[in-house]
Amino acid sequence: xxxxxxxxxxxxxxxxxxxxxxxxxxxxxxxxxxxxxxxxxxxxxxxxxxxxxxxxxxxxxxxxxxxxxxxxxxxxxxxxxxxxxxxxxxxxxxxxxxxxxxxxxxxxxxx
Amino acid sequence: xxxxxxxxxxxxxxxxxxxxxxxxxxxxxxxxxxxxxxxxxxxxxxxxxxxxxxxxxxxxxxxxxxxxxxxxxxxxxxxxxxxxxxxxxxxxxxxxxxxxxxxxxxxxxxxxx
Numbered sequence: 001x002x003x004x005x006x007x008x009x010x011x012x013x014x015x016x017x018x019x020x021x022x023x024x025x026x027x028x029x030x031x032x033x034x035x036x037x038x039x040x041x042x043x044x045x046x047x048x049x050x051x052x053x054x055x056x057x058x059x060x061x062x063x064x065x066x067x068x069x070x071x072x073x074x075x076x077x078x079x080x081x082x083x084x085x086x087x088x089x090x091x092x093x094x095x096x097x098x099x100x101x102x103x104x105x106x107x108x109x110x111x
Numbered sequence: 112x113x114x115x116x117x118x119x120x121x122x123x124x125x126x127x128x129x130x131x132x133x134x135x136x137x138x139x140x141x142x143x144x145x146x147x148x149x150x151x152x153x154x155x156x157x158x159x160x161x162x163x164x165x166x167x168x169x170x171x172x173x174x175x176x177x178x179x180x181x182x183x184x185x186x187x188x189x190x191x192x193x194x195x196x197x198x199x200x201x202x203x204x205x206x207x208x209x210x211x212x213x214x215x216x217x218x219x220x221x222x223x224x
Contacts, residue, residue, distance in 0.1 A: 034212055043115070043201055043215035044154075051210065089153065097142045097161065097209040098169075103153035 002027050004090050006102035013080055013109050021075040021105045023064075023090035031092040033057075033066050033073040034099070038087045047075075047088070080109045114138070115216035117202050123222045130189040132219050134202030142209060143185035145169075145177065148199040148218070160185055192223045 007022040025031065032051045036044040048057035053068035062077045073090060090102040118133035134143065142161050146154040146169075156169030158177040166177050174196060178186045185204075189196055199220050203213035 032210060036212075036215075041217075043217045044203075044213070045215070046212040049212060093209055097205055098144075098156065098159065099209070099213060101146075101154040103151060 002031070002092060002094055002100045004092055004100050004102040006088075006090050006105050008105070009087075010106040010108060013107070015082055015109055015111050016079045017109075019075070019077040019080045019084075019107070021088055021090075021107070023073045023075065023102060025071050025073065025090075025092050027071075027092055027094050029094050031094040033064070034091040034093070035062070035064055035073070035075050036089040036091060036101075038089065038104070040086070044089060080107070082109045082111055085109045115202055115204055115214050117200075117216040117219050119219050120217065121220050121222075123224060124189075124192050126193060126223055128189075128192045128223075130192050130221070130223075132187040132189075132200055132202075132221070134185045134187070134216055135183055136185075136204040136214070137183065138204060138206065138214065139182070140204035140206045140214070141182070142205045143179065144203045144205075144213065145175075145185065145187045146201045146203065147171070148201055154201065157187065189221075192221075194223050197221060197223045 003026045034049045035047040037047045038044045048059040050057040050066035056065045087104045091099045115136045144159040145157040160179045176188045202216040
């Protein structure tokens with residue numbers, strides 16, 4: 001079946017530190033992969049996506065590369081800001097419309 | 112700006128009450144979804160709908176039902192609320208095959224006492 005595994009949080013970083021949040025997936029076919037972000041008190045927002053192997057999704061300084069050989073889609077940012085504090089969800093979509101979400105990773109960035 | 116609107120941000124209900132959570136989208140999306148979000152468990156799919164009057168069970172449908180009488184509105188119903196249904200409920204919608212991702216509402220935090 002389909003599933004997504006994210007690194008356990010919470011993650012606490014100082015401003016301008018490098019961020020990596022690991023995400024691996026299991027899928028029977030060739031899924032599209034997504035990262036969503038949830039700011040405090042809000043719903044989830046799409047951050048970036050990649051639809052096929054070796055694609056790189058990027059947005060707001062975040063990026064993730066679809067690695068089919070390692071079934072991974074790790075989220076990275078070179079220099080985090082306090083405003084990046086949020087919960088990050090990795091997700092996959094295979095055939096059909098249903099998404100499968102990871103459990104989320106909470107990020108806190110301190111000044 | 113496209114929107115998914117959930118009628119309440121916070122709701123407190125008593126055990127045994129029938130509870131309606133409303134979700135409306137203005138994007139003419141065919142697909143609508145209800146999730147609940149709990150710490151350590153992430154998002155779990157309750158029900159979804161690909162068309163008016165159509166519904167499909169997700170991973171945790173027990174204790175819930177849904178209604179989709181109009182394309183833009185998808186209601187989640189807790190037939191007899193219980194304390195273990197205290198949670199954050201998120202509504203989402205998507206277009207076509209969903210390749211553009213979901214658009215989520217802001218969520219309803221339901222407390223059952």
